[in-house]
Amino acid sequence: MGYHHGDLRAALIRTSFDVLAEGGPERFSVAAVARRLGVSSAAPYRHFPDRDHLLSAVSATAAHDLRAAIAAAVAADPADGLGAAAGAYVRYVVRTGAGIHVIFAAELYAVPDDDRREQTRALMTTMLELTRADVRLLEATLAVAHGYASLVAQGFFSQGPDTVDEVAGRAAEAARALL
Amino acid sequence: MGYHHGDLRAALIRTSFDVLAEGGPERFSVAAVARRLGVSSAAPYRHFPDRDHLLSAVSATAAHDLRAAIAAAVAADPADGLGAAAGAYVRYVVRTGAGIHVIFAAELYAVPDDDRREQTRALMTTMLELTRADVRLLEATLAVAHGYASLVAQGFFSQGPDTVDEVAGRAAEAARALL
DNA sequence: AACGGAAGTGAGAGACCTCTTACATCGACA
DNA sequence: TGTCGATGTAAGAGGTCTCTCACTTCCGTT
Numbered sequence: 001m002g003y004h005h006g007d008l009r010a011a012l013i014r015t016s017f018d019v020l021a022e023g024g025p026e027r028f029s030v031a032a033v034a035r036r037l038g039v040s041s042a043a044p045y046r047h048f049p050d051r052d053h054l055l056s057a058v059s060a061t062a063a064h065d066l067r068a069a070i071a072a073a074v075a076a077d078p079a080d081g082l083g084a085a086a087g088a089y090v091r092y093v094v095r096t097g098a099g100i101h102v103i104f105a106a107e108l109y110a111v112p113d114d115d116r117r118e119q120t121r122a123l124m125t126t127m128l129e130l131t132r133a134d135v136r137l138l139e140a141t142l143a144v145a146h147g148y149a150s151l152v153a154q155g156f157f158s159q160g161p162d163t164v165d166e167v168a169g170r171a172a173e174a175a176r177a178l179l
Numbered sequence: 180m181g182y183h184h185g186d187l188r189a190a191l192i193r194t195s196f197d198v199l200a201e202g203g204p205e206r207f208s209v210a211a212v213a214r215r216l217g218v219s220s221a222a223p224y225r226h227f228p229d230r231d232h233l234l235s236a237v238s239a240t241a242a243h244d245l246r247a248a249i250a251a252a253v254a255a256d257p258a259d260g261l262g263a264a265a266g267a268y269v270r271y272v273v274r275t276g277a278g279i280h281v282i283f284a285a286e287l288y289a290v291p292d293d294d295r296r297e298q299t300r301a302l303m304t305t306m307l308e309l310t311r312a313d314v315r316l317l318e319a320t321l322a323v324a325h326g327y328a329s330l331v332a333q334g335f336f337s338q339g340p341d342t343v344d345e346v347a348g349r350a351a352e353a354a355r356a357l358l
Numbered sequence: 359a360a361c362g363g364a365a366g367t368g369a370g371a372g373a374c375c376t377c378t379t380a381c382a383t384c385g386a387c388a
Numbered sequence: 389t390g391t392c393g394a395t396g397t398a399a400g401a402g403g404t405c406t407c408t409c410a411c412t413t414c415c416g417t418t
Contacts, residue, residue: 008395026205031375040397045377047395104333139330140353147326151318154283174319177356187365210405218366224407225365 009047011037016058021097024153025105030054055105056113062098063119067126074130081130082141082179083172089145090168094152100142137178144174188226190216195237200276203332204284209233234284235292241277242298246305253309260309261320261358262351268324269347273331279321316357323353 005011015033023032030051031041048054066089073088074081093099103120131137148171157163184190194212202211209230210220227233245268252267253260272278282299310316327350336342 005396029375030377041375042377042379042398043396049377051376100333100335101329104335106334136349139327139335140349142335143326143330143350143353144323145326146329147322147324148318150280150325150329151322154279155285156279156283156318156321170315170319171322174322174357178353184366208405209407219368220405221368221407221409222366228407230406 008043012044012047012054013057013061016054017096017098020102025102052107052111056108056111056116058098059103059108060116060119062103063123066092067123071126082175085130086141086145086175087168087172090149090171091164093149094164099149100146140178141175145171187222191223191226191233192236192240195233196275196277199281203276204281231286231290235287235290235295237277238282238287239295239298241282242302245271246302250305261354264309265320265324265354266347266351269328269350270343272328273343278328279325319357320354324350
């Protein structure tokens, strides 16, 4: 096998998203990630003590990137904060396979990972600012966005080249209706 | 081990819901269901040729029961069809662990199971009647309801005795806002 | 009562997974 | 150049899962 890899740690996180996007959390395994990278199945354990620590790093990355995606979408269309955020959520989750079910997966609460805690906190803070500290509105928006993302993942919509745009638009519309 | 079981086939389906409600599809296994029933891990294969056929029967049962739950809720409050349906969905999924991610799970499309096909078709028909054949409204309602159910499953709401009622009410409210 | 099919059982093959261990190799630096 | 820590590898222990097989037990029918 080819020996080293500029930065296997980062590659493992990146590739975890691919595995998640294709098979969902159900099919995720450390071994599958290693296989796809062409490294031995022991290699990941040089960088993460166990599976949950890798998933925790994925969660932290997802929280960070999702927050950035939402912030960018809101900045691009400040008049439609909630709609933009919901649309960004759908796009992000469809593309990466990592939504709240990955970011807030129950098994991660036992993992001591300050980066993850910080990134998820920042994500929640950004969303709370969007709803002006209205927790219920935040929950409702998240429910709408995650619901649409789940429908896409479940194959409810015919898969076309611009399906994601379509569905993101519908999620935005539904989020606006919440006001 | 105790020998027979009045109706192991039905018991397997029933117990599958318990396993799904507790661990989600990720943790579901035929072996776990058998263990919980106190039968050998080979016993289920007398009634279902493989894991996917068992899951297909669970899907059929869930589609049937969910349809009944929605129909009952709508009948009890005909003025608020969409809200009642969304609330009923949340209650059903929180209680059984079997929402659209189980009923319409991708791996089931390969299983030839006419009962399942009929039950899922009936479920969709009932929901379509509710939205007066408006497919987009059906999708939006499903997204809202499933989103809230997912948030509960992810532990977003503090777990109290009447959390489900609370959340079902919020889902109903959000569904009404879609109109 | 005997029998035959339905419905269990225990054992286990074969797959895959997590994680460990002992060893090999690489790159940086004295 | 030689050494050493970081980062790979191969092998494998131990676990769980799906599904099969040969065998047994139960029960309805004749």
